[in-house]
Amino acid sequence: MKRVFLIVLDSFGIGEMPDAANYGDAGSNTVKAASTSQYFRMPNMKKLGFFNIDGVEIERPEEDWAKEEVTPVGAYARMTEMSKGKDTTIGHWEIAGIVSEKPLPTFPDGFPKELLDVFEERTGRKVICNKPYSGTDVIRDYGEEHVKTGALIVYTSADSVFQIAAHESVVPIEQLYEYCEIAREICEGKYGVGRVIARPFEGEAPNFKRTSRRHDYSLVPPNTTMLDQLLEADLDVLAVGKINDIFAGKGIGEMVRTANNAEGIERTLEYMKRDFNGLCFTNLVDFDMLYGHRNDAEGYAKALTYFDEKLPEILAALKEDDLLMITADHGCDPVTPSTDHSREYTPLVIYGDKIKKNTNLGTRESFADIAATILDYFDVESKVAGKSLLPEIM
Known part of the structure; x- marks a missing residue:
């Protein structure tokens, strides 16, 4: 052995x-x-x-x-x-x-409208942010708007990633995972990022905190x-x-x-x-x-x-x-x-x-x-x- x-x-x-x-x-x-x-x-x-x-x-x-x-x-x-x-x-x-x-493709100026239009149609939710961002900074800057509107925080980084942040009381974790699966389906070809990442968070502004239920879809x-x-x-x-x-x-x-x-x-x-x-x-x-x-x-x-x-x-x-x-x-x-x-x-x-x-x-x-x-x-x-x-x- x-x-x-x-x-x-x-x-x-x-x-x-x-x-x-x-x-x-x-x-x-x-x-x-x-x-x-x-x-x-x-x-x-x-x-x-x-x-x-x-x-x-x-x-x-x-x-x-x-x-x-x-x-x-x-x-x-x-x-x-x-x-x-x-x-x-x-x-x-x-x-x-x-x-x-x-x-793998990166998106320093955010994801193109044609991709996000499909994502919004498939999920039934609007998208906010759409920029390269630090994961902790993005929930600080967009967390309140997300909680008020239900819009998904979509962001990227210098890496080949499509990240979706959502408050667990607004978007239940299994639903967030479903949205990530949708993103994984449509992020292909020239949009084929290495990973789609679920980034759940919790708490109240200004003290939002990411949870451990992150999940990657490679x-x-x-x-x-x-x-x-x-x-x-x-x-x-x-x-x-x-x-x-x-x-x-x-x-x-x-x-x-x-x-x-x-x-x-x-x-x-x-x-x-x-x-x-x-x-x-x-x-x-x-x-x-x-x-x-x-x-x-x-x-x-x-x-x-x-x-x-x-x-x-x-x-x-x-x-x-x-x-x-x-x-x-x-x-x-x-x-x-x-x-x-x-x-x-x-x-x-x-x-x-x-x-x-x-x-x-x-x-x-x-x-x-x-x-x-x-x-x-x-x-x-x-x-x-x-x-x-x-x-x-x-």
Whole structure:
């Protein structure tokens, strides 16, 4: 029995890629930004080799845990995004073996009237806002109008997203999900955004607050992924957090949604106690949703420290033939003026009883090396992009 636990620390970038300026992200470095906080501590990731990855910089080298010299017990690499983009969908697709040659469409001036006319007709509700907006700012600025009129707050961002915010007392959550399904149907072709996102909120003005019942409706991956191949080989594919949503259920055998990082870690630990043969794929979204997008470096640092504190429990639950892989899908620097994702390298740390200790895999050409490595580990001939790291780490 073999098991792989692949954990995505959503938005945990480790420094700008060479083409970052083309995306408006020159100088972005998510981990360095988070490390400026007094709450930043990652001694367990240090032991795995995270701080030995090419180019990783932090601002707290004077602290005891950062000064301590340790020989890493894992393999580690700096991952390059080969796809054209910097969003969740394209990042996860590449982790699963799909390289996207073209970026998904974005709408910096809002969605065209012809699309919204169809949406309004299908839902029976008017639309307000229709601009790129921060998710917390948009309910502050449009929440009262929505509550008074029942019009849906539709907005986007620098990412390829069609987001619908609605107060749960005005639009019941299941109805909001139905509206998102309508949007997913009509957002195709040139309007084929990566994700339609339900953004429910509650409370009273001026203290509206988003709830945890967010739900993503993604494009179906256009090609075969690692997940598809694992299922076809009669292996288990378990999805924790928004993984099922990101892949539109394609290639997923079993799934559980989560409200936050803490629950995502707990659900992963529960799967670690089960016997299965295959992959457990986890996304921890708080880094991105609660801290990166809100330019909250202190919160980001606390979330990283919390994950690091849970690592010993995760490592202790691994069995002899298990692999743990920790990575990210893009950056989201919490100290730059932008609240959007950033075009950054991402980390990869690999640990297991059979992994060569202190193996520096350098800078890889694609996130897809992760998919190729996992397929290789399960003796499944790869039909996806990427080069297996297995010969270098076993």
